[in-house]
Structure formats: structure tokens, C-alpha cells
Amino acid sequence: MDHDIIQFGLYVPPHPHPLLSPGASEGYQRLRDAFDTCRERIENSDADLIIVYSTTWPSIIGHQFQANPNSEWVHVDDDFHYLGSMPYSFTMDSVFAEACVEKAQERGLQARTVNYDAFPIDTGSITALSLLNPDNRIPATIVSSNMYANRSETIVLGKAIRDALTEEKRKAVVVVVSSLSNRMFTEPIDPSEDRIHSQKDDDWNRKILEFFEDGRLEDLSQLSREIHGQIRVQKVVAYKPAWWMASIMGQHNNYDGEVLAYEALNGSGGAVIQLTPSAGSIGDKEFDEDDVEYYRGDRNVLDQGGV
Amino acid sequence: MSKGEIVLGALAPHPPHVVYAENPDQNEPVSEGGWETLRWGYHRLARKLETIDYDVMVVFTPHWQTYVGTHFLGVPGFSSKSVDPVFPNIFRYNYDLEVDVDLSEAMCKAASDAGLITRMMRNPDFRVDYGTITSCHMMNPRWDKPIITISSNRNTHYYSPEVMIEQALALGKACRTAIEESGKKVVLVSSHSLSHRHFVTESPLPEDMSKEHIYNHSQYVWDMALIDLFRQGKMREAIDIMPEFTEQTIAETEGGGLVWMMGAMGMPDYPAEIYGYQSVIGTGNCIAAWVPQSDKREIVL
Structure with a gap:
């Protein structure tokens, strides 16, 4: 069995407030405390690698893996630049990044490593790695989120990285x-009065959190299109995090779930969640969409229209 | 003090490929060229700008994306390296640029007075986006004029293209007011492509022009429809079809740059100067300019 190749999975928010201004609101502090708890759990685990899938690193040319052994720069967020700069120095596992590219290509994906001085690592990845692995005790790999990728491509990507982990x-x-819901307030707010943008967003977020707490990751994966339509601003083609998380961790509901924090971040839904592989399972699984092992590109429906 | 004015407005697409193809000293990767139709068009526009008296270039970029209002650069200078997160293999550009903070603050205030949400960006560590750098490099490779960058508020995604148009027009009018009160001569830059569907693969040699073409015919037809309106000086009509154009071609007009510029320029009813059209990794890119002073206008293409 290779189940312990994933020690556990974390779902964390992308916005910089827990890193740069945790004291600005009780909610931000609770998110920060949850990050700190996860940091301790990583330190106490047997993990020798952190793999980050960041929705705030969009790619176009397939899937990119950060491979600069020492990624170092000072980042400033586009929106929240007034909260301060984000200096970073991360240790990346360039060998593993190369392995991921190889496995992704074997499964039909376009993939490449990026290893360039001054490459702009995104706000979400910086926040996560700065808080979860502040001393670079464990090397990391960051994988981009292709803006055109949909379900099959994202699932194959997760499987390819799992292949690399196994090998x-x-x-x-x-x-x-x-984020969970990702609609922010479009006017400045007092952090102490931050709240989820709408009741609908909050309702959906809490339903998603119920699934996470029950360990129903594959059920969430199957709900991704509905989640995208209900509570995601349509910036990209799909809500992909649950697809990727399920495919790399295992497409089932056998997890122990724990929601460590759920708070608003400028109106968006920010949650720190841990999923740990377990033997138990919950939920009536009704998996509507086919599984996919190999990415064959977009179907050309026009060419096949006359069949 | 004489009244300030907009002396030229340019639609200036920013695929980093054109800078890569130019092989300037500032950019680390080295190419064998490519995308000449666009680059030669840019050269022609840059030569024209050398004959025009202006004080500052104001750039509206979709690659500085803000959700909480519209932001303006507010630091006198930036010196750093810009690495494109999408095409890092071709764009790693060392820049050193000056910002006209006075005019930037005046535009920010005018926009705020008009009811828009605004913020000045004061963090000296901020990295200027590659869209700004690409458009400015191609239009003024000597970098001897200060610039201002205005962020793209994501109204199209958060609300609708119609909301984006309304707010971008209001922003443009506010910027015009600030420019007129400043006494400065200004070049406006709307930095973006038209149709914006990319190929998701790349040739081993990115500048292999045997592989370059528009993503699909629909994108091309829509691009030509819009450019035809540019040629006829029908910018009101161009803005009217913008929601459908943006939706049909996943266009980078979604950021609001062209609408902002037309709002600032009072919705030109004279023909645009067309400097070139070419695809870059499948996207449609047109270089065009609107020149308010009639005796300065040309028929370029």
C-alpha cells in the first residue's frame, strides 16, 4: 500500500491577511492560529515534501512546477499592497519537480518546470509556505493552476503528481x-467588521465544510461544477481545487476531516481544513462523472459532428 | 498654466513575445525574432511618438488586477526585474522607470470625486506588471518619459461587461479632468489584446512563425469587425458591441482598457490609425492610435 505517501492534505486561503495582519481582526487571528497548528502538525509528521497547488498561480502553457532550489524575492500583493511586503526564501525540490513533469507528460499533459531568478511566486503560495514551513524544514514544490484546464486535465494532473510521489x-x-466562496467586497472595509459577502456564500461554504468534516472529498470533487456555479466569481472555467485534491490524495471519501478555522477574508470564504487518509468512509457515493487516467486534449466536437 | 490635453491614445497589446523578439538589453532571453508585423507596427508608432510633444504616458493594464477599486502607482520610481509568470522562458526584463506621482494622485482624486473606489499604491517593493512594461518598451524603448499605471478593476467578472463599461467610462472622464487641470500633455495607453484565447502548448522555438496563427476563425472575424469600426471612427458603436465581443472572444477588453481610453478621449468619431494586426500564441493583437489633433492624423495601413 502506498497510502502513507500522503500524510495529510490541507486546504488554506490565498489572501495575505493571516500572514501580514493577523491582529487586524479576531477572524484573521483564528485563521493564523489554524495555520500555526497545521505547521506544528507538519513538523510532527513524517512528511519530507510539501506540494502546493495554488489557484493564484495561473498558467497557460500547460502546467508549471516551481523548481528554483532557492526561490527568493520580495512580493507585494496587487490588491493588499498596503498591508506590507512579503519577502520570501523558499527551498524547492527541483528533482521532484522534474519527476512531476515527466509523469505529467506520460499521462498526456503539457508540463514544464520553471527555474528562474526573480520568478514571481504568487500571494497564496507565499502565504501558505511562509506560515506552514517558515524555516524551510521540508522542501516544497508549487504547481500552477492552468486557466483553461477543466476536470479531466486537473484530475490527470493530480494523478501524475501521485505517480511521482510513488516512484x-x-x-x-x-x-x-x-478560497471557498471567492467574492470579495469591492469597497474598503474595516477588518474588524469583515464578514462573508452574502448569506448564500456563507450557506454554501458551511455545506462544503460539512463535507470536509465528514471526509467526503470525492463527493466534493463531484460537486465542483455546482460549487463553481453557485459561489465562485467566474474568473476561470471551473472550480478545480477539489478535483486536484481528490485525485492526488485518492478519489474516495475515506478521510478524517477537521475544519480548524472558517472566517471571512475581505468577504471571501477562508478556511483552514485538514484531511487525513483513514480507513473509514461515509456518504452515499454517487459518482456521476467518469474517472480519467490519461489526458487526450479537448474533444474536437466540430470534427465529429457528422458522425 | 495652459490646459492639459491628451495628444494620442494607443491600443498597445502587450504579449511579452514582442519584447523577446526585439532582443533588448533589458531582457535576458535571446530570440531569433518573430512577430514582425506587430513589431514593425510598433516601430512606426514609436517613430510617430518621437514627433509628438508629450510629458507622460498613462497606461491602463489588465495585468495589475484589483478587486477593491482602481489603484494608481504612487512611488516616484521603480527599478526591478519583471518575470512573466506565464511565459518566464521569454520575458525576464530589468526595468528602471519613473512615475509621475503628481498626475497619478490627481487622477486618483478625480476618480474618487467621481464616486469610484480608488487607492494609491505606495509600496516601493511593488513590481510593475509586464503588460505595462511591454507596451511602454515598444512605444518608447528609450524610457525617457515618466509613466503612470492604472490597475484593472475586475468589474466584468464580478458584475458584468456592462458594469465594467460604465465604470471604465467614468474613470476615463475623471482622468481626462485631471489631465486637463494638470496642464500636461499625455499619451494614453490601453495595454491589451483583442481576442484572447491562447494555445496551451508552445513550440520548442517560441518564435517559430510557421506555428503562429489565430486560435480560430471566429476570433479573427470578431477582431476584424472591431477593427473595421476603429477604421471608420465609430467608437460609440465599438463600445456598444463590447459586451458581446468580450464574451465571444474571451477578449482582453474585459479589463476595461479600451473603454477607459475612449471615455477619456470623448468617444472619438474619427478614424483610428492602424499600425498592425497579428496573432501571438493564438490571441488577436491590434496596434491602433487615435489622434485628437486632425492635422497630426495619418493613414498608416
Whole structure:
């Protein structure tokens, strides 16, 4: 069995407030405390690698893996630049990044590593790695979120990285960087009065959190299109984090789930969640969409229209 | 003090490929060229700008994306390296640029007075986006004029293209007011492509022009429809079809740049100067300019 190649998975928010201004509101502090708890759990685990899937690193040319052994720069967020700068120095596992590219290509995906001085690592990845692995005790790999990728491509991507983990005999913590509902307030707010943008967003977020707490990751994966339509601003084609998380961790509901924090971040839904592989299962699984092992590109429906 | 004015407005697409193809000293990767139709068009526009008296270039970029209002650069200078997160293999550009903070603050205030949400960006560590750098490099490779960058508020995604148009027009009018009160001569830059569906694969040699073409015919037809309106000086009509154009071609007009510029320029009813059209990794890119002073206008293409 290779179940322990994933020690556990984390779902964390992308916005910088827990890193840069945790004291600005009780909610931000609770998110920060949850990050700190996860940091301790990573330190106490057998993990030798952190894999970050960041929704705030969009790519176009396939899937990019950060491979600069020492990624160092000072980042400033586009929106929240007034909260301060985000200096970072991260240790990346360039060998593992190369392995991921190889496995992704074997499964039909376009993939490449990026290893450039001054490459702009995104706000979400910086926030996550700065808080979860502040001393670079464990090397990391960050994978981009292709803006055109949909379900099959994202699921194959997760499987490809799992292939690499298996072959390299690594033990990883996987980190998804994403909001739940992602609609922010479009006017400045007092952080102490931050709240989820709408009741609908909050209702859906709490339903998603119920699934997470029950360990129903594959059920969430199957609900991704509905989640996208209900509570995601339509910036990209799909809500992909649950697809990726399920495919790399295992497409089932056998997890122990724990919601460590759920708070508003400028109106968006920010949650720190842990999923740990377990033997138990819950839920009536009704998996509507086919599984996919190999990515064959977009179907050309026009060419096949006359069939 | 004489009244300030907008002396030219340019639609200036920013695929980093055109800078890569130019092989300037500031950019680390080296190319064998490529995308000449666009680059030669840019060269022609840059030569024209050398004959025009202006004080500052104001850029509206979709690659500085803000959700909480519209932001303006508010630091006198920036010196750093810009690495494109999407195409880092071709764009790693060392820049050193000056910002006209006075005019930036005046535009920010005018926009705020008009009811828009605004914020000045004062963090000196901020990295200027590659869209701004690409458009400015191609239009003024000597970098001897100060610039201002205005962020793209994501109204299209948060609300609708119609809301984006309303707010971008209001922003443009506010910027015009600030420019007129400043006494400065200003070049406006709307930095974006038209149709914006990319190929998701790349040739081993990115500048292999045998592989370059528009993503699909629909994108091309829509791009030409819009450019035809540019040629006829029908910018009101161009803005009217913008929601459908944006939706049909996943266009980068979604950021609001062209609408902002037309709002600032009072919705030109004279023909645009067309400097070139070419696809870059499948997207449609047109270089066009609107020149308010009639005796300065040309028929370029």
C-alpha cells in the first residue's frame, strides 16, 4: 500500500491577511492560529515534501512546477499592497519537480518546470509556505493552476503528481491554496467588521465544510461544477481545487476531516481544513462523472459532428 | 498654466513575445525574432511618438488586477526585474522607470470625486506588471518619459461587461479632468489584446512563425469587425458591441482598457490609425492610435 505517501492534505486561503495582519481582526487571528497548528502538525509528521497547488498561480502553457532550489524575492500583493511586503526564501525540490513533469507528460499533459531568478511566486503560495514551513524544514514544490484546464486535465494532473510521489518514495503533505466562496467586497472595509459577502456564500461554504468534516472529498470533487456555479466569481472555467485534491490524495471519501478555522477574508470564504487518509468512509457515493487516467486534449466536437 | 490635453491614445497589446523578439538589453532571453508585423507596427508608432510633444504616458493594464477599486502607482520610481509568470522562458526584463506621482494622485482624486473606489499604491517593493512594461518598451524603448499605471478593476467578472463599461467610462472622464487641470500633455495607453484565447502548448522555438496563427476563425472575424469600426471612427458603436465581443472572444477588453481610453478621449468619431494586426500564441493583437489633433492624423495601413 502506498497510502502513507500522503500524510495529510490541507486546504488554506490565498489572501495575505493571516500572514501580514493577523491582529487586524479576531477572524484573521483564528485563521493564523489554524495555520500555526497545521505547521506544528507538519513538523510532527513524517512528511519530507510539501506540494502546493495554488489557484493564484495561473498558467497557460500547460502546467508549471516551481523548481528554483532557492526561490527568493520580495512580493507585494496587487490588491493588499498596503498591508506590507512579503519577502520570501523558499527551498524547492527541483528533482521532484522534474519527476512531476515527466509523469505529467506520460499521462498526456503539457508540463514544464520553471527555474528562474526573480520568478514571481504568487500571494497564496507565499502565504501558505511562509506560515506552514517558515524555516524551510521540508522542501516544497508549487504547481500552477492552468486557466483553461477543466476536470479531466486537473484530475490527470493530480494523478501524475501521485505517480511521482510513488516512484520517488516520498511522503508529502499536499496543500491546496484556494478560497471557498471567492467574492470579495469591492469597497474598503474595516477588518474588524469583515464578514462573508452574502448569506448564500456563507450557506454554501458551511455545506462544503460539512463535507470536509465528514471526509467526503470525492463527493466534493463531484460537486465542483455546482460549487463553481453557485459561489465562485467566474474568473476561470471551473472550480478545480477539489478535483486536484481528490485525485492526488485518492478519489474516495475515506478521510478524517477537521475544519480548524472558517472566517471571512475581505468577504471571501477562508478556511483552514485538514484531511487525513483513514480507513473509514461515509456518504452515499454517487459518482456521476467518469474517472480519467490519461489526458487526450479537448474533444474536437466540430470534427465529429457528422458522425 | 495652459490646459492639459491628451495628444494620442494607443491600443498597445502587450504579449511579452514582442519584447523577446526585439532582443533588448533589458531582457535576458535571446530570440531569433518573430512577430514582425506587430513589431514593425510598433516601430512606426514609436517613430510617430518621437514627433509628438508629450510629458507622460498613462497606461491602463489588465495585468495589475484589483478587486477593491482602481489603484494608481504612487512611488516616484521603480527599478526591478519583471518575470512573466506565464511565459518566464521569454520575458525576464530589468526595468528602471519613473512615475509621475503628481498626475497619478490627481487622477486618483478625480476618480474618487467621481464616486469610484480608488487607492494609491505606495509600496516601493511593488513590481510593475509586464503588460505595462511591454507596451511602454515598444512605444518608447528609450524610457525617457515618466509613466503612470492604472490597475484593472475586475468589474466584468464580478458584475458584468456592462458594469465594467460604465465604470471604465467614468474613470476615463475623471482622468481626462485631471489631465486637463494638470496642464500636461499625455499619451494614453490601453495595454491589451483583442481576442484572447491562447494555445496551451508552445513550440520548442517560441518564435517559430510557421506555428503562429489565430486560435480560430471566429476570433479573427470578431477582431476584424472591431477593427473595421476603429477604421471608420465609430467608437460609440465599438463600445456598444463590447459586451458581446468580450464574451465571444474571451477578449482582453474585459479589463476595461479600451473603454477607459475612449471615455477619456470623448468617444472619438474619427478614424483610428492602424499600425498592425497579428496573432501571438493564438490571441488577436491590434496596434491602433487615435489622434485628437486632425492635422497630426495619418493613414498608416
